[in-house]
Amino acid sequence: AQTVTQSQPEMSVQEAETVTLSCTYDTSESDYYLFWYKQPPSRQMILVIRQEAYKQQNATENRFSVNFQKAAKSFSLKISDSQLGDAAMYFCMQTGTYGGSQGNLIFGKGTKLSVKP
Amino acid sequence: EAQVTQNPRYLITVTGKKLTVTCSQNMNHEYMSWYRQDPGLGLRQIYYSMNVEVTDKGDVPEGYKVSRKEKRNFPLILESPSPNQTSLYFCASSFRQGQNYGYTFGSGTRLTVV
Numbered sequence: 001a002q003t004v005t006q007s008q009p010e011m012s013v014q015e016a017e018t019v020t021l022s023c024t025y026d027t028s029e030s031d032y033y034l035f036w037y038k039q040p041p042s043r044q045m046i047l048v049i050r051q052e053a054y055k056q057q058n059a060t061e062n063r064f065s066v067n068f069q070k071a072a073k074s075f076s077l078k079i080s081d082s083q084l085g086d087a088a089m090y091f092c093m094q095t096g097t098y099g100g101s102q103g104n105l106i107f108g109k110g111t112k113l114s115v116k117p
Numbered sequence: 118e119a120q121v122t123q124n125p126r127y128l129i130t131v132t133g134k135k136l137t138v139t140c141s142q143n144m145n146h147e148y149m150s151w152y153r154q155d156p157g158l159g160l161r162q163i164y165y166s167m168n169v170e171v172t173d174k175g176d177v178p179e180g181y182k183v184s185r186k187e188k189r190n191f192p193l194i195l196e197s198p199s200p201n202q203t204s205l206y207f208c209a210s211s212f213r214q215g216q217n218y219g220y221t222f223g224s225g226t227r228l229t230v231v
Contacts, residue, residue, distance in 0.1 A: 045222035091159060102214055103167055109159040
């Protein structure tokens with residue numbers, strides 16, 4: 001079975017500093033997609049960044065970037081210049097591309113990020 | 118505005134009383150799915166639908182039913198709710214599954230079964 005593991009239930013960062021959230025996953029597929037979603041207290045799920053497994057280049061979206069290590073099945077999220085608005089629950093998610101797992105979305109248990117002023 | 122609309126946002130019900138949580142999207146998305154979110158467990162997939170009349174079980178389908186009679190709607194049905202189904206529920210959709218379109222989520226439904 002596919003699994004996604006976020007080993008840090010809670011993290012804290014000082015405003016303007018950099019923080020990295022960890023995510024590892026387990027899949028037998030060679031092609032898949034990985035996502036980070038943010039859930040602020042409003043509980044809305046907001047897409048932060050996405051990565052295609054067949055692309056070696058790490059995805060970047062403004063202050064957010066990932067370190068994708070396919071062989072190690074690792075997909076960490078780096079937030080640079082942290083802002084108070086970054087405080088939220090962050091979920092790592094993996095989905096397949098074909099076959100029986102195509103419809104499955106597998107989420108990690110989440111990392112709660114606090115930002116200190 | 119492109120969105121996924123869930124109703125109701127909050128619901129308190131009694132054990133055994135059938136209920137339906139509606140989910141509707143206006144983006145012509147093929148793929149729709151349901152999740153429950155519980156503290157310390159993240160989001161777990163209940164059911165998904167790759168297209169009209171095509172549904173399949175996720176990780177935690179017991180006690181739930183779904184139907185996809187038309188493309189825009191994907192209701193979640195609890196025939197006989199129990200207290201262990203108290204949770205936060207999300208519906209999500211995507212243009213086409215298996216490709217990198219990302220997912221749009223509804224605003225969530227907080228369900229309490231007493």
